[in-house]
Amino acid sequence: MNFSTKILLITTALFLGACSSNNNPTGAGDPVEQPPTEFAKLRSLNASPDGPNINVIVGTTAIASDTDFMGASGVGSGPPSSQAISVEAVTPDGDVEIIAEPPIALFVDTVTTVVVTGLDGAQVLSVFVQDDDGVSAGSAKVFVVHADAGVGAVDFYIVAPNADLDASAPVAADIDYEESGAPAEMAAGAYEIVVTGAGVPGDVLYNQFISLVDGDDLTMAIVPDATGFALIQVVSMDGAGATTIYDIITPAFLSVDHLSPNAGTVDANSDVPVDPTTLVPDMVYLDSDGGDIEPGPHTVSFDGVAGTLTSADVAGAPGSYDAVILDGSLVSVGGLFELAATVFTESPRPVSSYAKARLYFASYSIGDVDVYVVALPVTEITGLDADIEGAAWRDMTGYTPLDEGEYTIFVTEANDGESPIIPIFSQTVTLDNGGVYTLIISDVDDLGLEFQLTIREDNESFFAGP
Numbered sequence: 001m002n003f004s005t006k007i008l009l010i011t012t013a014l015f016l017g018a019c020s021s022n023n024n025p026t027g028a029g030d031p032v033e034q035p036p037t038e039f040a041k042l043r044s045l046n047a048s049p050d051g052p053n054i055n056v057i058v059g060t061t062a063i064a065s066d067t068d069f070m071g072a073s074g075v076g077s078g079p080p081s082s083q084a085i086s087v088e089a090v091t092p093d094g095d096v097e098i099i100a101e102p103p104i105a106l107f108v109d110t111v112t113t114v115v116v117t118g119l120d121g122a123q124v125l126s127v128f129v130q131d132d133d134g135v136s137a138g139s140a141k142v143f144v145v146h147a148d149a150g151v152g153a154v155d156f157y158i159v160a161p162n163a164d165l166d167a168s169a170p171v172a173a174d175i176d177y178e179e180s181g182a183p184a185e186m187a188a189g190a191y192e193i194v195v196t197g198a199g200v201p202g203d204v205l206y207n208q209f210i211s212l213v214d215g216d217d218l219t220m221a222i223v224p225d226a227t228g229f230a231l232i233q234v235v236s237m238d239g240a241g242a243t244t245i246y247d248i249i250t251p252a253f254l255s256v257d258h259l260s261p262n263a264g265t266v267d268a269n270s271d272v273p274v275d276p277t278t279l280v281p282d283m284v285y286l287d288s289d290g291g292d293i294e295p296g297p298h299t300v301s302f303d304g305v306a307g308t309l310t311s312a313d314v315a316g317a318p319g320s321y322d323a324v325i326l327d328g329s330l331v332s333v334g335g336l337f338e339l340a341a342t343v344f345t346e347s348p349r350p351v352s353s354y355a356k357a358r359l360y361f362a363s364y365s366i367g368d369v370d371v372y373v374v375a376l377p378v379t380e381i382t383g384l385d386a387d388i389e390g391a392a393w394r395d396m397t398g399y400t401p402l403d404e405g406e407y408t409i410f411v412t413e414a415n416d417g418e419s420p421i422i423p424i425f426s427q428t429v430t431l432d433n434g435g436v437y438t439l440i441i442s443d444v445d446d447l448g449l450e451f452q453l454t455i456r457e458d459n460e461s462f463f464a465g466p
Contacts, residue, residue, distance in 0.1 A: 039077040040106035041132055044114045045235065045242065046071050047147040049224040050352045050434075051120040052089040052401065054098075059083045066090050069349055070223060070235050072242035080108040087116055087125060092354050092401040099125050109133065113219055113237070115147045117178070120352040126178045130219070140188050140216035144172035144181040147221045148232055152176065153198035154205065154222065158184070161192045161209055165201035174198040188214040193234060193245065195222065205231045206247045220245075226349055227253075227319055229292070246318040254314065255290030255461040256300065258283040259327035259362040260339055262446035263309060266302045266326065286442070286454055290323075290461040302326045302341060312341035321347050321462055323438070327362045327394070329446065337364040344396050348436040348458035355431035356399040359439045364393050365448025366441065368414040369424065376406040376428070386417035404433040409453055411441060427453040435459060 044056040044064045056064040056073065064073035083106060087099035099116065104127060106112055115126045128145045135141045144156045155170035157163075172181025175198075190211050197203035212218075219237045226233075230247035256268040256279060268280040270293065279300070280289040295318040301311035309330070314322045323344045329337040350356070359371065370386035388397060391414075408428045412421045431437060436458040444450040 038080065038108040040080040040108055041075050041077045041111040042106060042114070043075045043111070043237065044073045045116070045147070045221055045223075045237065047115050047117045047221060047223040047235070048120060048123050049226045050350060051116070051118075051123055052091055052351050052353065054116055055088040055090065055095055056114065056116075057086045057088065068347070069226060070233070070242065070244050072235065072237045074241055075111060075239045078106070080106050082106070085114055085125065087123070090401070092403045098123055101125050111219075113145065113221075115145065115221060117147045118149050128180050128219075130180075130183055135215055135217050136185055138188060138214055139185045140212035140214065141183050141185045141218070142171060142212075142216075143183040143219045144175065145219060145221045146175045146177050146179050148224045149177050150224055151205070151222065151232055155196050155198055155201070156181065156220075156222070157194040157196070158186065158191050158210075158212075159194065161190060163192065165194060165196065168201075186212065188212050188216070193220075195232060195234070206234065208234070208245050208248045210245060225250075227251075233319075244319060250295075250318045251292035252295045252314075252316040252318060253290065253321045253462045254279070254293050254300070254316070255288065255321075255323045255456075255458070256280055256283070256302075257323065257325045257327075257440070257456070258285055258287045258302070259325055259360075259440065259442055260330065261285050261443050262330045263302070263326065263328075263339060264304055264330070266304050266309060268324075268326075269301045269303055271299045271301075286440075288456045288461055300324045300341065302339075310339045310341045312343050314343055315345075320345060323461075325360065325362070327442075328364060340394075342394060346399060348399070348462055350434045350436050350459060351401065352434050354401045354433055355404055355435045355437065357402055357431060357437040357439055358397045358399045359388065359391070359395075359441065360397075361391050361393055361395045362440050362442040363448070363451055365443055366393070366411075366424065366451055368392050369441075370412050370414050370417055370421075371441075372410040372412070372419070373402070374408045374410060375403070376408060379408065380420075381410050381412075381423070382420040384419050386412075386415075386419070389417035390414045399436065402431055404431060406430050409439065411451065411453075425451045425453075429453070429455055 046067045053066045082103035084103045085101045088095040089098045109132050111132045113128045118124050130143045153176040156172040157170045159168045171184040195206040221235045234245045236243050270277050296316050301308045325342050328339040332338045371388035372381045373387045410423045410426045415421045438456040440454045
Protein backbone atom coordinates (compact mmCIF):
# COMPACT_ATOMS: atom_id res chain seq x y z
CA MET A 1 0.00 0.00 0.00
CA ASN A 2 1.38 3.40 -0.93
CA PHE A 3 -0.18 6.14 1.21
CA SER A 4 1.17 9.07 -0.78
CA THR A 5 -0.01 12.07 -2.73
CA LYS A 6 -1.77 11.06 -5.92
CA ILE A 7 -0.74 13.03 -8.97
CA LEU A 8 -3.00 13.33 -11.98
CA LEU A 9 -0.98 12.30 -15.05
CA ILE A 10 -2.35 13.19 -18.43
CA THR A 11 -0.41 11.70 -21.32
CA THR A 12 -0.49 13.90 -24.39
CA ALA A 13 2.24 12.12 -26.32
CA LEU A 14 1.50 10.21 -29.50
CA PHE A 15 -0.68 7.21 -28.80
CA LEU A 16 0.75 5.45 -31.83
CA GLY A 17 4.20 5.66 -33.30
CA ALA A 18 4.58 7.42 -36.63
CA CYS A 19 7.96 7.85 -38.26
CA SER A 20 9.63 8.66 -41.53
CA SER A 21 13.19 8.06 -42.54
CA ASN A 22 15.70 9.25 -45.09
CA ASN A 23 17.89 6.41 -46.31
CA ASN A 24 20.19 8.69 -48.32
CA PRO A 25 23.47 9.37 -46.53
CA THR A 26 24.62 12.96 -46.28
CA GLY A 27 25.87 14.19 -49.65
CA ALA A 28 24.52 11.14 -51.52
CA GLY A 29 22.00 13.06 -53.55
CA ASP A 30 18.70 14.79 -53.05
CA PRO A 31 16.49 13.53 -50.18
CA VAL A 32 13.70 11.21 -51.17
CA GLU A 33 10.44 13.11 -50.88
CA GLN A 34 8.11 11.43 -48.38
CA PRO A 35 4.35 11.56 -48.80
CA PRO A 36 2.53 13.66 -46.22
CA THR A 37 1.59 11.73 -43.09
CA GLU A 38 -2.13 11.38 -42.38
CA PHE A 39 -3.27 11.12 -38.78
CA ALA A 40 -6.18 10.02 -36.71
CA LYS A 41 -6.64 11.60 -33.28
CA LEU A 42 -7.90 10.21 -29.99
CA ARG A 43 -8.62 11.38 -26.44
CA SER A 44 -10.44 10.12 -23.34
CA LEU A 45 -12.73 11.44 -20.59
CA ASN A 46 -13.72 9.96 -17.22
CA ALA A 47 -17.46 10.60 -16.71
CA SER A 48 -18.17 7.99 -14.00
CA PRO A 49 -19.17 10.07 -10.95
CA ASP A 50 -18.66 7.46 -8.22
CA GLY A 51 -16.07 5.27 -9.92
CA PRO A 52 -12.32 5.00 -9.35
CA ASN A 53 -9.71 6.98 -11.21
CA ILE A 54 -8.90 5.29 -14.50
CA ASN A 55 -6.16 4.45 -16.97
CA VAL A 56 -7.07 4.31 -20.67
CA ILE A 57 -4.95 2.08 -22.89
CA VAL A 58 -4.97 2.15 -26.69
CA GLY A 59 -3.29 -0.96 -28.04
CA THR A 60 -0.43 -1.16 -25.55
CA THR A 61 -0.02 2.57 -24.88
CA ALA A 62 -1.66 4.44 -22.00
CA ILE A 63 -3.13 7.73 -23.23
CA ALA A 64 -4.44 8.63 -19.75
CA SER A 65 -3.22 7.57 -16.31
CA ASP A 66 -4.90 7.93 -12.91
CA THR A 67 -7.56 10.22 -14.36
CA ASP A 68 -10.17 11.49 -11.90
CA PHE A 69 -13.86 12.09 -12.62
CA MET A 70 -14.28 14.95 -15.14
CA GLY A 71 -10.61 14.63 -16.12
CA ALA A 72 -9.61 14.19 -19.77
CA SER A 73 -6.46 13.41 -21.66
CA GLY A 74 -4.99 15.65 -24.28
CA VAL A 75 -5.37 14.71 -27.92
CA GLY A 76 -2.89 12.10 -29.18
CA SER A 77 -2.34 11.33 -32.84
CA GLY A 78 -1.18 8.42 -34.94
CA PRO A 79 -1.75 6.68 -38.26
CA PRO A 80 -5.32 5.53 -38.95
CA SER A 81 -5.83 1.93 -37.91
CA SER A 82 -7.95 -0.35 -35.75
CA GLN A 83 -6.96 -0.39 -32.10
CA ALA A 84 -8.26 -2.22 -29.05
CA ILE A 85 -9.14 0.06 -26.16
CA SER A 86 -9.16 -1.02 -22.53
CA VAL A 87 -9.86 0.81 -19.29
CA GLU A 88 -8.29 0.05 -15.91
CA ALA A 89 -9.63 1.12 -12.52
CA VAL A 90 -7.01 2.44 -10.11
CA THR A 91 -7.85 0.54 -6.90
CA PRO A 92 -6.20 -0.03 -3.50
CA ASP A 93 -5.07 -3.44 -4.76
CA GLY A 94 -3.59 -2.22 -8.03
CA ASP A 95 -4.84 -1.46 -11.52
CA VAL A 96 -7.76 -3.69 -12.54
CA GLU A 97 -9.17 -3.95 -16.07
CA ILE A 98 -12.87 -3.02 -16.07
CA ILE A 99 -13.55 -2.48 -19.78
CA ALA A 100 -12.05 -4.33 -22.75
CA GLU A 101 -13.38 -3.29 -26.14
CA PRO A 102 -12.78 -5.02 -29.48
CA PRO A 103 -10.67 -2.96 -31.88
CA ILE A 104 -12.30 0.25 -33.06
CA ALA A 105 -11.46 2.02 -36.31
CA LEU A 106 -9.55 5.29 -36.04
CA PHE A 107 -9.98 7.27 -39.24
CA VAL A 108 -7.80 9.90 -40.86
CA ASP A 109 -8.76 13.53 -40.20
CA THR A 110 -11.05 12.62 -37.31
CA VAL A 111 -10.99 13.05 -33.54
CA THR A 112 -12.33 10.09 -31.58
CA THR A 113 -13.37 10.79 -27.98
CA VAL A 114 -13.79 7.74 -25.75
CA VAL A 115 -15.77 8.40 -22.58
CA VAL A 116 -16.10 6.12 -19.57
CA THR A 117 -19.70 6.54 -18.40
CA GLY A 118 -22.03 4.91 -15.90
CA LEU A 119 -21.83 4.19 -12.18
CA ASP A 120 -19.10 2.28 -10.39
CA GLY A 121 -19.25 -1.40 -11.24
CA ALA A 122 -21.28 -0.82 -14.40
CA GLN A 123 -19.04 1.48 -16.44
CA VAL A 124 -19.20 1.36 -20.22
CA LEU A 125 -17.19 2.96 -22.98
CA SER A 126 -19.00 5.49 -25.17
CA VAL A 127 -17.31 6.47 -28.45
CA PHE A 128 -17.87 9.79 -30.26
CA VAL A 129 -16.27 10.68 -33.61
CA GLN A 130 -16.03 14.09 -35.27
CA ASP A 131 -14.27 15.44 -38.35
CA ASP A 132 -11.00 17.25 -37.71
CA ASP A 133 -11.51 19.98 -40.29
CA GLY A 134 -10.39 23.09 -38.40
CA VAL A 135 -12.18 26.29 -37.47
CA SER A 136 -12.97 29.30 -39.65
CA ALA A 137 -11.21 32.57 -38.88
CA GLY A 138 -13.00 34.62 -36.23
CA SER A 139 -15.05 31.63 -35.12
CA ALA A 140 -15.23 28.90 -32.51
CA LYS A 141 -16.50 25.35 -32.99
CA VAL A 142 -18.36 23.21 -30.45
CA PHE A 143 -19.16 19.49 -30.64
CA VAL A 144 -21.68 18.34 -27.98
CA VAL A 145 -21.76 14.79 -26.58
CA HIS A 146 -24.17 13.30 -24.02
CA ALA A 147 -22.36 11.25 -21.34
CA ASP A 148 -24.87 11.16 -18.47
CA ALA A 149 -26.81 7.90 -18.24
CA GLY A 150 -29.11 9.41 -15.63
CA VAL A 151 -30.51 12.20 -17.81
CA GLY A 152 -32.85 11.73 -20.74
CA ALA A 153 -32.84 13.47 -24.10
CA VAL A 154 -31.85 17.15 -24.02
CA ASP A 155 -31.48 20.26 -26.14
CA PHE A 156 -28.13 22.03 -25.81
CA TYR A 157 -28.19 25.78 -26.56
CA ILE A 158 -25.29 28.20 -26.97
CA VAL A 159 -27.02 31.57 -27.25
CA ALA A 160 -26.51 35.25 -26.57
CA PRO A 161 -26.71 35.88 -22.82
CA ASN A 162 -30.33 35.81 -21.58
CA ALA A 163 -31.69 35.08 -25.05
CA ASP A 164 -35.27 33.90 -25.56
CA LEU A 165 -34.95 30.14 -25.97
CA ASP A 166 -38.35 29.92 -27.68
CA ALA A 167 -36.86 32.00 -30.50
CA SER A 168 -33.49 30.16 -30.53
CA ALA A 169 -32.27 26.95 -32.11
CA PRO A 170 -30.16 24.50 -30.07
CA VAL A 171 -26.72 23.58 -31.37
CA ALA A 172 -27.53 19.97 -30.46
CA ALA A 173 -31.23 19.03 -30.50
CA ASP A 174 -32.88 16.00 -28.88
CA ILE A 175 -29.66 14.14 -28.07
CA ASP A 176 -29.91 11.24 -25.64
CA TYR A 177 -27.27 9.37 -23.64
CA GLU A 178 -24.36 8.26 -25.86
CA GLU A 179 -25.53 10.51 -28.71
CA SER A 180 -23.96 13.69 -30.07
CA GLY A 181 -24.90 16.73 -32.09
CA ALA A 182 -23.19 17.92 -35.25
CA PRO A 183 -20.18 20.26 -34.79
CA ALA A 184 -21.42 23.85 -34.81
CA GLU A 185 -19.47 27.01 -35.66
CA MET A 186 -20.29 30.43 -34.24
CA ALA A 187 -18.58 33.80 -34.04
CA ALA A 188 -16.19 34.21 -31.13
CA GLY A 189 -17.79 36.14 -28.29
CA ALA A 190 -19.87 36.04 -25.12
CA TYR A 191 -22.54 33.35 -24.83
CA GLU A 192 -24.75 31.44 -22.44
CA ILE A 193 -24.97 27.65 -22.36
CA VAL A 194 -28.46 26.41 -21.54
CA VAL A 195 -29.42 22.72 -21.42
CA THR A 196 -33.12 21.87 -21.34
CA GLY A 197 -35.31 18.83 -21.66
CA ALA A 198 -35.69 17.90 -25.32
CA GLY A 199 -38.33 20.10 -26.93
CA VAL A 200 -39.13 21.89 -23.66
CA PRO A 201 -37.27 25.23 -23.53
CA GLY A 202 -38.77 26.03 -20.14
CA ASP A 203 -37.35 22.86 -18.55
CA VAL A 204 -33.89 24.26 -17.76
CA LEU A 205 -31.47 21.62 -16.49
CA TYR A 206 -28.32 23.75 -16.62
CA ASN A 207 -27.05 27.20 -17.53
CA GLN A 208 -23.81 29.15 -17.36
CA PHE A 209 -22.20 32.11 -19.13
CA ILE A 210 -19.05 31.53 -21.20
CA SER A 211 -16.69 33.24 -23.62
CA LEU A 212 -15.66 31.54 -26.84
CA VAL A 213 -12.32 32.62 -28.27
CA ASP A 214 -11.32 32.83 -31.92
CA GLY A 215 -10.00 29.40 -32.90
CA ASP A 216 -11.60 27.43 -30.05
CA ASP A 217 -12.27 23.85 -31.16
CA LEU A 218 -14.11 22.33 -28.21
CA THR A 219 -15.88 19.12 -27.38
CA MET A 220 -18.44 19.73 -24.62
CA ALA A 221 -19.68 16.71 -22.68
CA ILE A 222 -22.81 16.56 -20.53
CA VAL A 223 -21.75 14.67 -17.38
CA PRO A 224 -23.37 13.86 -14.01
CA ASP A 225 -23.15 16.34 -11.15
CA ALA A 226 -21.19 15.20 -8.08
CA THR A 227 -21.70 18.27 -5.87
CA GLY A 228 -25.33 17.68 -4.91
CA PHE A 229 -26.42 21.13 -6.09
CA ALA A 230 -26.90 20.87 -9.86
CA LEU A 231 -28.60 18.34 -12.13
CA ILE A 232 -25.75 18.06 -14.62
CA GLN A 233 -22.40 19.67 -15.37
CA VAL A 234 -20.55 20.37 -18.62
CA VAL A 235 -16.94 19.43 -19.30
CA SER A 236 -15.20 21.33 -22.09
CA MET A 237 -12.29 19.56 -23.80
CA ASP A 238 -9.69 21.19 -26.00
CA GLY A 239 -6.52 19.60 -27.36
CA ALA A 240 -4.71 19.76 -24.01
CA GLY A 241 -7.21 18.52 -21.42
CA ALA A 242 -10.50 19.44 -19.79
CA THR A 243 -12.19 22.28 -17.91
CA THR A 244 -15.43 21.85 -15.98
CA ILE A 245 -17.94 24.62 -16.66
CA TYR A 246 -20.01 24.42 -13.50
CA ASP A 247 -23.72 25.22 -13.49
CA ILE A 248 -24.37 28.77 -12.32
CA ILE A 249 -25.94 27.49 -9.08
CA THR A 250 -22.85 25.50 -8.04
CA PRO A 251 -21.21 27.01 -4.95
CA ALA A 252 -17.69 26.63 -3.62
CA PHE A 253 -17.13 24.33 -0.64
CA LEU A 254 -15.08 25.07 2.46
CA SER A 255 -14.14 23.29 5.66
CA VAL A 256 -12.30 24.83 8.62
CA ASP A 257 -10.32 23.08 11.36
CA HIS A 258 -9.13 24.42 14.73
CA LEU A 259 -5.93 22.47 15.44
CA SER A 260 -4.03 24.83 17.77
CA PRO A 261 -3.99 23.43 21.33
CA ASN A 262 -3.55 26.85 22.98
CA ALA A 263 -5.27 29.38 20.70
CA GLY A 264 -8.46 29.28 22.74
CA THR A 265 -11.96 29.77 21.33
CA VAL A 266 -12.07 31.33 17.86
CA ASP A 267 -14.59 32.31 15.22
CA ALA A 268 -13.90 31.36 11.60
CA ASN A 269 -14.98 34.35 9.50
CA SER A 270 -15.14 35.14 5.80
CA ASP A 271 -15.17 38.46 3.93
CA VAL A 272 -17.63 37.14 1.32
CA PRO A 273 -20.15 38.62 0.90
CA VAL A 274 -18.72 42.13 1.40
CA ASP A 275 -19.97 42.32 4.99
CA PRO A 276 -17.96 39.90 7.18
CA THR A 277 -19.75 36.62 7.72
CA THR A 278 -19.19 34.14 10.53
CA LEU A 279 -18.69 30.72 8.99
CA VAL A 280 -18.26 28.78 12.23
CA PRO A 281 -18.57 30.46 15.66
CA ASP A 282 -16.97 29.44 18.95
CA MET A 283 -14.54 26.83 17.64
CA VAL A 284 -12.42 25.05 20.23
CA TYR A 285 -9.45 22.76 19.80
CA LEU A 286 -10.12 19.88 17.36
CA ASP A 287 -13.41 21.39 16.16
CA SER A 288 -14.10 20.97 12.44
CA ASP A 289 -17.00 22.17 10.33
CA GLY A 290 -17.78 23.16 6.76
CA GLY A 291 -20.29 23.85 4.09
CA ASP A 292 -21.01 25.61 0.84
CA ILE A 293 -20.09 29.26 0.36
CA GLU A 294 -20.57 31.91 -2.28
CA PRO A 295 -18.01 31.38 -5.06
CA GLY A 296 -15.22 33.88 -5.45
CA PRO A 297 -11.93 34.95 -3.86
CA HIS A 298 -12.18 35.68 -0.17
CA THR A 299 -10.20 35.66 3.05
CA VAL A 300 -10.87 33.25 5.90
CA SER A 301 -9.79 34.61 9.28
CA PHE A 302 -9.61 33.00 12.70
CA ASP A 303 -10.60 35.61 15.28
CA GLY A 304 -10.18 35.42 19.04
CA VAL A 305 -11.13 37.79 21.83
CA ALA A 306 -8.17 40.03 21.00
CA GLY A 307 -8.83 40.15 17.26
CA THR A 308 -7.59 38.26 14.22
CA LEU A 309 -5.04 35.57 15.04
CA THR A 310 -4.26 34.59 11.45
CA SER A 311 -5.92 34.38 8.04
CA ALA A 312 -5.60 32.79 4.61
CA ASP A 313 -6.81 33.62 1.10
CA VAL A 314 -9.06 31.10 -0.65
CA ALA A 315 -9.78 31.12 -4.40
CA GLY A 316 -13.30 29.76 -3.89
CA ALA A 317 -13.84 28.59 -7.46
CA PRO A 318 -17.26 27.04 -8.19
CA GLY A 319 -17.17 23.34 -7.40
CA SER A 320 -13.86 23.60 -5.53
CA TYR A 321 -13.18 22.10 -2.09
CA ASP A 322 -10.85 24.08 0.19
CA ALA A 323 -9.82 23.03 3.69
CA VAL A 324 -8.44 25.85 5.86
CA ILE A 325 -6.52 24.60 8.88
CA LEU A 326 -5.53 26.71 11.91
CA ASP A 327 -2.60 25.22 13.80
CA GLY A 328 0.58 26.15 15.61
CA SER A 329 1.10 27.78 18.99
CA LEU A 330 -0.35 31.04 20.25
CA VAL A 331 2.88 31.54 22.18
CA SER A 332 5.77 31.48 19.72
CA VAL A 333 8.72 29.34 20.75
CA GLY A 334 11.69 31.01 19.13
CA GLY A 335 9.46 31.87 16.17
CA LEU A 336 9.20 28.20 15.25
CA PHE A 337 5.62 27.31 16.06
CA GLU A 338 3.65 30.43 15.20
CA LEU A 339 -0.03 30.20 14.39
CA ALA A 340 -0.88 29.96 10.72
CA ALA A 341 -3.86 29.20 8.51
CA THR A 342 -2.99 26.80 5.69
CA VAL A 343 -5.18 26.04 2.66
CA PHE A 344 -5.43 22.60 1.04
CA THR A 345 -7.47 22.09 -2.13
CA GLU A 346 -8.46 18.58 -3.20
CA SER A 347 -11.76 17.00 -4.19
CA PRO A 348 -13.30 14.67 -1.58
CA ARG A 349 -15.31 12.86 -4.26
CA PRO A 350 -16.45 9.52 -2.82
CA VAL A 351 -15.89 6.23 -4.64
CA SER A 352 -18.48 3.57 -3.89
CA SER A 353 -16.08 0.59 -4.04
CA TYR A 354 -13.42 1.79 -1.59
CA ALA A 355 -12.57 4.39 1.03
CA LYS A 356 -10.30 7.41 0.55
CA ALA A 357 -8.17 8.89 3.32
CA ARG A 358 -5.45 11.48 3.78
CA LEU A 359 -3.28 12.39 6.78
CA TYR A 360 -2.50 15.82 8.18
CA PHE A 361 0.32 16.36 10.66
CA ALA A 362 -0.88 19.03 13.09
CA SER A 363 1.53 18.33 15.96
CA TYR A 364 4.34 20.90 16.18
CA SER A 365 6.13 18.89 18.88
CA ILE A 366 6.14 15.36 17.49
CA GLY A 367 9.11 15.82 15.14
CA ASP A 368 9.67 13.99 11.87
CA VAL A 369 7.87 10.64 11.82
CA ASP A 370 7.18 7.52 9.78
CA VAL A 371 3.63 6.23 9.56
CA TYR A 372 2.44 2.66 9.02
CA VAL A 373 -1.16 2.05 7.91
CA VAL A 374 -1.79 -1.60 8.76
CA ALA A 375 -5.00 -3.47 7.97
CA LEU A 376 -6.24 -5.71 10.76
CA PRO A 377 -5.82 -8.52 11.71
CA VAL A 378 -2.12 -7.59 11.40
CA THR A 379 -1.20 -5.94 14.71
CA GLU A 380 2.50 -5.12 14.41
CA ILE A 381 4.88 -3.40 12.03
CA THR A 382 7.96 -5.59 12.30
CA GLY A 383 9.21 -6.31 8.80
CA LEU A 384 6.90 -3.78 7.14
CA ASP A 385 7.87 -0.74 5.11
CA ALA A 386 6.44 2.59 6.21
CA ASP A 387 3.61 4.00 4.12
CA ILE A 388 4.74 7.55 4.89
CA GLU A 389 8.40 8.37 5.49
CA GLY A 390 9.82 11.44 7.20
CA ALA A 391 6.54 13.31 7.59
CA ALA A 392 6.86 16.73 9.21
CA TRP A 393 4.59 19.29 10.82
CA ARG A 394 1.98 20.72 8.40
CA ASP A 395 2.45 17.97 5.80
CA MET A 396 -0.74 16.78 4.13
CA THR A 397 -0.87 13.61 2.05
CA GLY A 398 -3.25 13.32 -0.84
CA TYR A 399 -6.37 11.18 -0.68
CA THR A 400 -5.33 7.56 -1.06
CA PRO A 401 -7.66 4.64 -1.89
CA LEU A 402 -7.99 2.03 0.87
CA ASP A 403 -10.08 -1.11 1.11
CA GLU A 404 -13.00 -0.96 3.52
CA GLY A 405 -12.12 -2.22 6.99
CA GLU A 406 -10.24 -1.58 10.23
CA TYR A 407 -6.71 -0.18 10.23
CA THR A 408 -4.17 0.54 12.93
CA ILE A 409 -2.17 3.71 12.37
CA PHE A 410 1.33 3.34 13.88
CA VAL A 411 3.49 6.47 14.23
CA THR A 412 7.21 6.10 14.89
CA GLU A 413 10.23 8.38 14.90
CA ALA A 414 11.58 8.81 11.39
CA ASN A 415 13.73 5.79 10.58
CA ASP A 416 14.02 5.86 6.78
CA GLY A 417 10.82 3.88 6.58
CA GLU A 418 12.34 0.79 8.17
CA SER A 419 10.96 -1.24 11.06
CA PRO A 420 11.08 -2.36 13.79
CA ILE A 421 11.06 0.73 15.94
CA ILE A 422 8.95 1.43 19.02
CA PRO A 423 5.80 3.39 18.04
CA ILE A 424 5.29 6.83 19.53
CA PHE A 425 1.60 5.95 19.49
CA SER A 426 -0.93 3.85 17.60
CA GLN A 427 -4.67 4.02 17.07
CA THR A 428 -7.27 1.96 15.24
CA VAL A 429 -9.76 3.48 12.79
CA THR A 430 -12.61 2.07 10.71
CA LEU A 431 -13.01 3.11 7.08
CA ASP A 432 -16.11 2.43 4.98
CA ASN A 433 -16.56 2.14 1.23
CA GLY A 434 -17.69 5.52 -0.08
CA GLY A 435 -16.16 7.26 2.93
CA VAL A 436 -13.69 10.12 2.53
CA TYR A 437 -11.57 10.94 5.56
CA THR A 438 -8.91 13.30 6.85
CA LEU A 439 -6.91 11.71 9.68
CA ILE A 440 -5.29 14.33 11.91
CA ILE A 441 -2.25 13.64 14.09
CA SER A 442 -2.09 16.26 16.82
CA ASP A 443 -0.92 17.01 20.36
CA VAL A 444 -3.21 16.10 23.23
CA ASP A 445 -2.45 19.55 24.72
CA ASP A 446 0.04 22.38 24.36
CA LEU A 447 2.63 20.52 26.45
CA GLY A 448 3.29 18.20 23.52
CA LEU A 449 3.90 15.17 25.72
CA GLU A 450 1.18 12.97 24.23
CA PHE A 451 -0.23 12.56 20.76
CA GLN A 452 -3.56 11.55 19.30
CA LEU A 453 -5.30 10.84 16.04
CA THR A 454 -8.72 12.27 15.21
CA ILE A 455 -10.78 11.51 12.13
CA ARG A 456 -12.77 13.99 10.08
CA GLU A 457 -15.40 12.61 7.73
CA ASP A 458 -15.06 14.87 4.71
CA ASN A 459 -18.38 13.64 3.29
CA GLU A 460 -19.98 15.47 6.22
CA SER A 461 -17.52 18.34 6.67
CA PHE A 462 -18.11 19.46 3.06
CA PHE A 463 -21.84 19.80 2.48
CA ALA A 464 -23.05 17.36 -0.19
CA GLY A 465 -26.12 19.34 -1.15
CA PRO A 466 -28.30 22.36 -0.39
